[in-house]
Amino acid sequence: MNMLRPFTESIDSSAYDFPVETMGLLAAKDGDPNLHTVPSKMARCIIRTDTNEVLGVHGSKYKPITHSDVVNSIADAVHTSSVTKDYEIKINVFDNGAKLRGFVNFPDLTIEPAVGDIVHFRVPFYNSYDGSWSFQQSAEGMRLWCLNGCTDPLTVARTVAKHTTNVNVSASASKIHAGLQGFFRNKEVWKSWMTTHVDDDMAEQFFKHKVVRVKNNTSEFKYNFKQLDNLMGCWLENKAHLGSNKWALYNALTYWATHTEGQSSTPHVATRLRESIVAKAISDTVGWERA
Numbered sequence: 468m469n470m471l472r473p474f475t476e477s478i479d480s481s482a483y484d485f486p487v488e489t490m491g492l493l494a495a496k497d498g499d500p501n502l503h504t505v506p507s508k509m510a511r512c513i514i515r516t517d518t519n520e521v522l523g524v525h526g527s528k529y530k531p532i533t534h535s536d537v538v539n540s541i542a543d544a545v546h547t548s549s550v551t552k553d554y555e556i557k558i559n560v561f562d563n564g565a566k567l568r569g570f571v572n573f574p575d576l577t578i579e580p581a582v583g584d585i586v587h588f589r590v591p592f593y594n595s596y597d598g599s600w601s602f603q604q605s606a607e608g609m610r611l612w613c614l615n616g617c618t619d620p621l622t623v624a625r626t627v628a629k630h631t632t633n634v635n636v637s638a639s640a641s642k643i644h645a646g647l648q649g650f651f652r653n654k655e656v657w658k659s660w661m662t663t664h665v666d667d668d669m670a671e672q673f674f675k676h677k678v679v680r681v682k683n684n685t686s687e688f689k690y691n692f693k694q695l696d697n698l699m700g701c702w703l704e705n706k707a708h709l710g711s712n713k714w715a716l717y718n719a720l721t722y723w724a725t726h727t728e729g730q731s732s733t734p735h736v737a738t739r740l741r742e743s744i745v746a747k748a749i750s751d752t753v754g755w756e757r758a
Contacts, residue, residue, distance in 0.1 A: 482560050483534040483567055486516045487596060492524070513596050515564055522565040523597035532602050534560070534567045537594040541571060541604060544639035545590070550647050551575055561735050565597040568735060572609065576647065580657035580714065586610045588650050590643060593739070600739065604639055606646020608653065610718060660713035667702070670716055674698045677748040678720070698723050720745045 492505035492512055505511075508527045515522050538558065545554060551573055558569040569592050576588035586608040593600045665673075678698060679691040701719035709715035724741035727734035 480535065480538075483538065483558060483564065485518075485534075485564060487513055487522065487531055487533060488516050489513050489525075489529070489531065515596075518563070520563055522563065523595070525598055529598075531596060532594060534564070534594055534596075537567065537592060537602055538569065540639060541569070541590070541592050544604075544643055545571055547640040548643040548647075550588075550643060559735070561733075562597065566593075566595045566600060566735065568593050576650070578608070578651060578654040578657075580654060581661060581709075584610070584709070586657070588647055590646070599736070604642060606643060606650065608650055610721065657714060657717075660717060661710070663713040664711060665713055665716050666711055667699075667706075670702045670706075670719070671695070671699060673716065673748075674702075678744055694723075717749065720748065 489511050490513075491507055492510055494503040494505055495501070510524060510526055511529065512524045513522050513529070513531055514520070538556075542556075553575040554571055554573050556569060556571050558567065560567050571590040571592075573588040573590075577585050579585050588606070589609045590604060590606050592602075592604040594602045674695055675688070675690050679694045681689040681691055683689050698719060701722045702716060705715040705719045705722065709718065724745045725738055727737040727741065
């Protein structure tokens, strides 16, 4: 593979570029000095060999996709796609390196649904050694009003790979192209949302039935009222800036999804969960009306 990654040269790779190895497992009963070998056809673990930490336990077919391979393949895909030469990368790792989340931002690829309300193109990507996140690359808009990502399935061109396969750079590059095309198509969609009226009661009912409804075995609807209150606060703040419309509702959702600090002991996990909830809610167009 021809590695061409100009924007990775200035990145400190030490946080994510560390050695890992799959190893067999031993089982033991508390107080029993005897160890039992777990057959490799049943399970094995992945070890960070520079610290000897166990990062995850997996089935026999697991094959690690390393963080460095993910970063390098995304870099190659961006270069191959040739969508622009103006881009930057941000990478975070969590849980002793078990999880990786990164973003490639393209500040010169922008749309402006309303004057002064700018959204630019970005490519988020994820990987993990603990099995919580598959390798995933998608494409989305990033609203510059408050730097919260626009988690809209209409803009997403997603690649998901289980850790039994290899990362395909050509496929990733084509998804970046497809995502960019969808991103620019969404300008008219977002503009139409600015003229779609939403009042406070519509927003609350939408949040109740599409975002914070709690499953239960009774006929009674139950909701997470703490998160409902948080969402209504996001809605009222965005409504004050953007008006009583679907665009404000949409941005209230994306703000809630991407601002999880202080809301959870693992905000990076909470963000991923909320982004999935928001994407599912938005994809149900009926949900934009009174629930």
